[in-house]
Amino acid sequence: xxxxxxxxxxxxxxxxxxxxxxxxxxxxxxxxxxxxxxxxxxxxxxxxxxxxxxxxxxxxxxxxxxxxxxxxxxxxxxxxxxxxxxxxxxxxxxxxxxxxxxxxxxxxxxxx
Amino acid sequence: xxxxxxxxxxxxxxxxxxxxxxxxxxxxxxxxxxxxxxxxxxxxxxxxxxxxxxxxxxxxxxxxxxxxxxxxxxxxxxxxxxxxxxxxxxxxxxxxxxxxxxxxxxxxxxxxxxx
Numbered sequence: 001x002x003x004x005x006x007x008x009x010x011x012x013x014x015x016x017x018x019x020x021x022x023x024x025x026x027x028x029x030x031x032x033x034x035x036x037x038x039x040x041x042x043x044x045x046x047x048x049x050x051x052x053x054x055x056x057x058x059x060x061x062x063x064x065x066x067x068x069x070x071x072x073x074x075x076x077x078x079x080x081x082x083x084x085x086x087x088x089x090x091x092x093x094x095x096x097x098x099x100x101x102x103x104x105x106x107x108x109x110x111x112x
Numbered sequence: 113x114x115x116x117x118x119x120x121x122x123x124x125x126x127x128x129x130x131x132x133x134x135x136x137x138x139x140x141x142x143x144x145x146x147x148x149x150x151x152x153x154x155x156x157x158x159x160x161x162x163x164x165x166x167x168x169x170x171x172x173x174x175x176x177x178x179x180x181x182x183x184x185x186x187x188x189x190x191x192x193x194x195x196x197x198x199x200x201x202x203x204x205x206x207x208x209x210x211x212x213x214x215x216x217x218x219x220x221x222x223x224x225x226x227x
Contacts, residue, residue, distance in 0.1 A: 033215060042116075042203060042218035043155075088154060090216075099168065100145070100216065104154035 005103045006089055012109040019076045021106040023089035024069075030092045032065060034074050037086045037105070046074075046087075079110045114138075118204050118219035125194055126227050133189045133222045137206030144187050145216065146179055147203045155203065161187065194226045 007022045031050045035043040049056045049065045056063045062075040086107050090100040117136040137144050146158040157171035161181040181187040201223045205216040
């Protein structure tokens with residue numbers, strides 16, 4: 001699989017339910033970031049978690065990082081119709097390389 | 113400006129023509145990235161500028177693609193002799209710090225359609 005690959009590719013839930021998306025990567029990283037993209041728009045940064053952190057919260061978002069498994073998860077609690085978007089993880093290699101690697105994304109649909 | 117600005121927002125061109133896409137990053141941001149996003153796909157890295165350093169061009173798909181950044185600010189992505197497979201949304205992002213240490217701020221993208 002490619003670096004920063006999200007799973008599932010698509011997710012459909014009812015409003016009020018929780019949504020969980022996963023990201024796997026291959027190399028050692030400096031940090032991992034999650035972004036959101038509404039249809040036809042640019043990406044918006046949601047949260048950054050560093051390689052020495054295991055969990056981070058921001059409002060209804062909870063991100064975990066397991067560097068031993070090279071994986072991260074994004075949990076959106078009490079989802080709303082407005083959360084409908086594509087969610088991408090981006091990894092930054094720990095060699096201070098110059099490139100963020102984005103996965104193909106998870107398309108989340110929250111049904112009212 | 114307040115955010116990353118890209119122009120044009122939409123560009124339709126004929127196969128074989130050259131196109132220029134412009135990105136105006138957030139003032140003071142030293143790092144600037146170009147990505148390409150095909151319909152329903154993830155982001156493909158194209159090129160990265162960091163301050164006055166030589167750009168990382170490792171993601172450019174062919175020698176028809178080039179980019180420059182003048183005065184450490186505005187960047188132009190040029191595609192020569194466009195092909196239909198160049199059709200995509202071209203996203204620009206800037207970051208206060210380089211070297212992958214901070215968040216990226218994206219523009220709304222330039223949608224290129226090659227007929």
